[in-house]
Amino acid sequence: MDLKVYIQELGQNARLAGRDMAKANTGAKNQALEEIASVILARQDELIQTNSKDMEAGRANGLEPALLDRLQLTTARINSMAEGLRQVATLADPIGEIANMAYRPTGIQVGQMRVPLGVVGIIYESRPNVTADAAALCIKSGNATILRGGSEASHSNQAIAACIQAGLKSAGLPVEAVQVIETTDRAAVGELLTMPEYVDVIIPRGGKSLIERVSAEARMPVIKHLDGICHVYIDDEADMNKAIAIAYNSKTQRYGVCNAMECLLIAESIAEQALNQLAPKYKDAGVEIRGCEKSKAILKDIELASEEDYFTEYLAPIMSLKIVSDLDGAIAHINHYGSMHTDSIVTENISKARRFMAEVDSSSVIVNASTRFADGFEYGLGAEIGISTDKFHARGPVGLHGLTSQKYIVIGDGHIKQ
């Protein structure tokens, strides 16, 4: 079949299914999520068998071990997919929520009702569990979704999609509410990105090159973050124990994640004291430090950081370091070199904490805690479909509410405008 026609058909199906999903009641949506979880558990042998085809092909194509690991479905991962679906079922239904309902002087009552966005396109890479996670959030938020997984996971994604559609069917919801693009042709993504008439928002989940391509080509809004160049600033009024713990945890708790610290900023007057405690800990953890002239004067055996380093998201046991004059220097550095993702200050001074929160232009600003807390689960969103560093629509971790909008509702009793 012609690719364009095929993707357009998915779009038309999704648009129609989206109308039914918008009206679906909470009970039916939760039932679908529970049914999908049951089908996934019931079919776990089949899923693992299907996944082994993707794994074999991956090995044959020389996929890196880390990617192969992400591709694999195990009993534990299948259980956790089912668990994720059931957790989304327990979340409050955002659709139909009415907020701010109040009488106006004319006598009309005005409020805002939460509604789905419509059709959500999600483009993701090798992890097949995203198929179930993303579908769950779209179902609960009353949206239809078109999913496009990585080609290396295509058999696994199709098998999971079949479970999802079986679950939707038993709950009496349209199976076209969740569609997985079947072809592995890369041009399919191009078609998906250029039909704003059928797709209301696109969420790319994956590496920087995927996100850049999607942002450049999409004709509809995109929920995304490109980089996570996260900072910790140790203020001269920091509690040093907290500062050491937070700066160490933010870098080393996990390296390959977007909310890991990539650059440490320290106020000049306490830099020596802080670095004398921190440097040996980083060294033991195998973290390479690239610092400014002033920090090299203290630490001696570190590399000098280049301008480029301060713009780099290492996602590895490497970090940049800069000694700044004070809070102003820290804020200026973050707003210039940062990526508006997550930045943390360690200070006991409330006035400085307030300034940092107000003036650092990032989607998450943190006081006296690790940057690693910046995610939807830690924030209590229940689940996360992505993180946005943009300001329009959604900012920071995006959960169910990010997949919705609010319309105005007005109730009168025969009111006319004078």
Add this chain to the structure above:
Amino acid sequence: MDLKVYIQELGQNARLAGRDMAKANTGAKNQALEEIASVILARQDELIQTNSKDMEAGRANGLEPALLDRLQLTTARINSMAEGLRQVATLADPIGEIANMAYRPTGIQVGQMRVPLGVVGIIYESRPNVTADAAALCIKSGNATILRGGSEASHSNQAIAACIQAGLKSAGLPVEAVQVIETTDRAAVGELLTMPEYVDVIIPRGGKSLIERVSAEARMPVIKHLDGICHVYIDDEADMNKAIAIAYNSKTQRYGVCNAMECLLIAESIAEQALNQLAPKYKDAGVEIRGCEKSKAILKDIELASEEDYFTEYLAPIMSLKIVSDLDGAIAHINHYGSMHTDSIVTENISKARRFMAEVDSSSVIVNASTRFADGFEYGLGAEIGISTDKFHARGPVGLHGLTSQKYIVIGDGHIKQ
């Protein structure tokens, strides 16, 4: 000077001024608004004199009387501009509002803080008072703005801009927070629309061709509505007195506005009763009715509506009319022919009212009141910068909050991730 360089400079200035505006405290922003109002009142003779240059040029260029009227500055209009500025000063400052602050099981506190979008571009047509109105909302919401008014109002807009900058200066805020593009070269708009690095959102205010051009060219998000094809549906369980009043008021209270009714839908079983009362009233008001076959069978002397009519925003004493089977027919008609702007149902049945509110996919859905209530002032937003029929970011009338975003804030006490 080269046009591109000039517009880029405005963008750079706006970006820098936006940073200061984001930090500006409520007192300074309110003071600026009050000062601008005072300067405008103090310079009213000068403003009227300057405006007369635009009026003369307009007459010489054969501008239509309606446009000439919109262009004119009178003492009353200048007073109302000043009044508008002072009203915005009385509104609550949205910036820095912290919402949903709550403890998480880990012990961190998570909430959301409201922040400005950054730089707002506004492109508008002949009414010079928009210069002051739009500037006021941007100042209060902590944004910088670049304004581009109609070329026919350019002298008036520059004179008002001078008042605004004088007011900003006395309040100690950067004068570049509000910049008016000086050249009347149309290419300036093209430059403005293609610098997403300096402009975070564009708001076009004017006719359909302006909005279509802006939507097609803009490289940043656009807050807009294209059409206001608004419906009133009279249900078979409507209170007939309310129905007559609402259907009449929605069409005739004012014709040239986006929230006027353009199409009346009536449930078949009460169509004859409703039309027998309504048709003479519309006739007296000089409203032309274009109806379906069934309505022509009742009213006889009306024109038949074409398919095209049901997609038309007349903005004139013309309306389309359709007799539908029931609520389902009304919802299907509105979701197909409507423009997602404002639609109203008249019914005493709460179950039908609930369905209409949930299933009609418009930015304002109304029960038992006139469509004419759909605006920011009636909704209590205090002021309105536009109406959005999109779902992303802002929907319906857009006030101060639509010019803001929310970032996450996290407060801990040395918390690290386990």
